[in-house]
Amino acid sequence: MTTDTPARLLTLLSLLQTPREWPGGELSERLGVSRRTVRRDIDRLRELGYPVQATMGADGGYRLVAGKAMPPLVLDDEEAVAIAVGLRAGAGHAVEGVEEASVRALAKLEQVLPSRLRHRVSTLQAATTPLTSGDGASIAPETLTVMASGVAGHERLRFAYRSGDGTESRRLVEPYRLVSTGRRWYLVAYDLDRDDWRTFRVDRVSEPFATGARFAPRELPTGSAAEYLRQSMRRRQETYEFSVTFAAPAEFVAARLPGWLGVPEPVGDGGRCRLRGVSGDAVEWMAVRLAMAGCEFVVESPEELVRCVGELGGRLSRASTGASGG
DSSP states (O other), X not given: OOOOHHHHHXXXXXXXXXXXXXXXXXXXXXXXXXXXXXXXXXHHHHHTTOOEEEEOSSSOEEEEOOOSSOOOOOOOHHHHHHHHHHHHHHHTSOOTTTHHHHHHHHHHHHHHOOHHHHHHHHHHHHTOOOOOOSSSOOOOHHHHHHHHHHHXXXXXXXXXXXXXXXXXXXXXXXXXXXXXXXXXXEEEEEETTTTEEEEEEGGGEEEEEEEEEEOOOOOOTTSOHHHHHHHHHHHSTTOEEEEEEESSOHHHHHTXXXXXXXXXXXXXXXXXXXXXEEEOSOHHHHHHHHHTTOXXXXXXXXXXXXXXXXXXXHHHHHHHHHHHHO
C-alpha cells in the first residue's frame, strides 16, 4: 500500500499516461488503496491541471485525455532515455522548424536525468552513427544544452573559440539567444572582454561551462537575435547578397526553401516571386538548394552564383544525355 500521497499521485499519473482506460477497481488494486481514495486522487490531479476523464458504468473507468495545455509528464527510465537520445540526435544537426525547441527540451530533461540514465544515453549515442546529408556541421549536444541553460538562466558562460581564420581565443559572454539557420547554430551574446555584441558559430565552440554568475539581460540593438545575426553575416566579407526570381507563386517557393534564406515576395500578378537575402554558404551549395525548389528560376545576382548555376545546369544536362545515350 502506498501511504505517501505525493508518491501515490505520481504512480497514478504514470499509469494514466499509458494510452488506455483504467477501471477504478484495477487502479485501487495497483495502488493498494480504496476506490474512494482513488476518486480523491483523481480530483487532486484535475486540480493540478491534468484532464482526467471518467466513464460511467459498474466499475467506472478513468483515462487521461487531451486538455487545453500541456501538463508535466511522468516518464519511466526507458522512456526518458529514448526521448533524450532522440533530442540529442536532432539537436546535434540543425533541423529547420524544431531545432530551438529541441534544445530547450533537451536542456530541461538532462537537468533532471539521474546519473545512471545519463550514462545510458551517452553510451547509446556513442555506439550509433547518424546518416546525415552533410549540409551542416555536427555539434555536441552537451555544448548546446550548456548554452541553452545559460540563456534561460541568465548565467555567464566561458568557452574556447576558434575563428574562421583559425585564431584561438577564450571568451566570457552573457548569452542572449541561440539561433539556427537550418544548417548551422549560432550564439548571439554580449562579449564582456570586447564590451560589444558578438555572434559565435557553435561548431567552433569548445569547452563551454556556466560560471554561476548571473546577469541582467541587456537590450539587443536590433531587438531580434535572428535579425542581429543577419546583419552580422551581411557585414562579413564571406557573405554575399543574392537575388533570384522564381516562375512560381511565393507560397509555393516558401514551402520548398528553408526560411533562413528569406521570404519570397510576389512579382506582378503573383504567378512569380523574387527572393532576396544574404548568405555565407558556398555558391555551389546555394545553386543546388535553389534547384530543389522544383520550379524554373533565374539568378540575377551575384555573378558568381549565376555562373555556378549555369555550370551546374550544363553538367546535369550532359549527365542526362549520357544516360539516355548509353
